[in-house]
Amino acid sequence: MGSVANTDPVLDLVVLGLSSGISVESIDCALCRFRQQNAAGPVSLELLKYGEALLDPEIKKRLMDMALHDFNVPEQVAEINAILGEAFATAGLEFIATNNIDKSTIDFISSHAQATWRIPHPITRQARTSISMNEGVVIAARTGITTVTDFRVGEVAVGQPGASLADFDALLLHHPTKLRACQNISGIGSVCFIPPDIDGELNDNFFSFDTGPGNIYIDAAIHHYTNGAQRYDIDGEIGKRGKVDEEIVDDFISSHPYFQRSIPKSAGRDDFRAVLAHELISKAEDKGLLPEDVVATITRITAQSIVDHYKCFAPSQNIDELFLCGGSAYNPNIVNFIQKNYPSTKIFTLDAAGIPAVAREAINLALRGMDAVVGRTVLTSHGAETRQEQIVGKVSPGDNYEQVMQKVMQFGKGEMLGPIRDLVNVVKGEVIPNKW
Missing domain, CATH: 3.30.420.40 (ATPase, nucleotide binding domain)
Incomplete structure (x- = not known):
């Protein structure tokens, strides 16, 4: 050393x-x-x-x-x-x-x-x-x-x-027979699809793109409702108590231009600016949503955007295994929604592959x-x-x-x-x- x-x-x-x-x-x-x-x-x-x-x-x-x-x-x-x-x-x-x-x-x-x-x-x-x-x-x-x-x-x-980490995901997770995916849920969400190996070697046809907001808006809502005392929704407890407003979710995803783009694409602060989080909060409060409902709704935006991108761009809907990483990899409100839409997919955190889910980006x-x-x-x-x-x-x-x-x-x-x-x-x- x-x-x-x-x-x-x-x-x-x-x-x-x-x-x-x-x-x-x-x-x-x-x-x-x-x-x-x-x-x-x-x-x-x-x-x-x-x-x-x-x-x-x-x-x-x-x-x-x-x-x-x-x-x-x-x-x-x-x-x-x-x-x-x-x-x-x-x-x-x-x-x-x-x-x-x-x-x-x-x-x-x-x-x-x-x-x-x-x-x-x-x-x-x-x-x-x-x-x-x-x-x-x-x-x-x-x-x-x-x-x-x-x-x-x-x-x-x-x-x-710019700033793709797909090569690390592919090198770490490629498999002889399985279609695997690695979904990062940090500030911005991103996914890498890793097809089965070819002749026992890494298949170069892996690809990645950003799926939209990860936890950037969830964290903003938590900060707003706790006056900064809490940084994120620990174990999804606040969102778990709330009711999702499907109309707000659908309106956000259908109206934001990022979700209309095809791949390859990447997202950043310029696409999902902090002001949008406060607009979502104000819109929800105007409809009479309670704080936990707002958190649940904003969390669903993240989960729905992930699922929608899989349905549009995954190389196959038969995804064998999905590995989650990033701060919201442990949020059950996101994980359960993905599992509901992909019931046959086995979902793990990246820890199962020997890499702490929160450490993936720094390691990469x-x-x-x-x-x-x-x-x-x-x-x-x-x-x-x-x-x-x-x-x-x-x-x-x-x-x-x-x-x-x-x-x-x-x-x-x-x-x-x-x-x-x-x-x-x-x-x-x-x-x-x-x-x-």
Whole structure:
């Protein structure tokens, strides 16, 4: 473990993945170790530590206010970019200290930037682009650890929707005979459909897209009705007590333009702005709905949008297994609705596959950062406008930069490497096969 260079070409890297979703509630920290005997062999993934740090509410407020009102002010963009870099650096250092980790054993940090504004579907005289904020240079300067950030820009540059985690889902969950799906229910919902293997190998026809709001509006309603005392609907208890207003659900889904688009597509804060949550709350209250009814109704919007997208775009309605991840993977009001519509599908949380459901994005970011530093392209989702291979991510050197570069250059021999084709998940020293 660590950054001591050696002449053995075996890859052995320790990466700290830092992630914060669109809800901007917290920063997830996943310390991962990656090993690979040679560039064509399987990559071994081991989650060493996982933790979560709450984000300062004032930072969240500033980011949300900027997205709503002041995004066109360059000063705001520049300042929030630096502030988020400081916040992520602080979260990483606190995670390191709390878990008594020797900082010198971490080769680099891989961090997801906040997708502040995107144009994934440009119209006349627009350019496809994505602006993300979380300055990697600040993280590297504060921690002293080489840092990789800003993966979306590289993906968007070659026609990808940006920030897809489909390759991780496919590598982790592909099966010889089963159609599997991985549904993330964090701020924005997203799904990856993973068809059965071909000739015993990963089927490249996996594909992913965003299904609409995940828990962004549910959390907003909980925050509203508890005056900020509660961050989310714990175990779905509040929504469970309420009655769903089907008219509000149907009106929202039928009137929002995102649900009318075909795939490939991706969603962000620009599609599902925070103001829409308060409009939903006001509309429901005007109809006389109680707080628990409002939460139940908004929760159903998430569940209904997931099911509707499956019915439109799943490669088959015979989905063998569905793996849920993200903060609302444990919300029974969502899970039960999906199960009702797909009664023959076995539904698990991603924990069943050896990955904590809440840690999936931070782990994936660690993997994505490892690819960037080693010089490896990533697998792209089938159905995207292009499947051009691309190394994504921007590297900000830290104090250990030369040591890290020596290590990865010895492994890759200075050449661009092809995508990972086989990922081995190791938990407490044991391989989790996931081929049941």
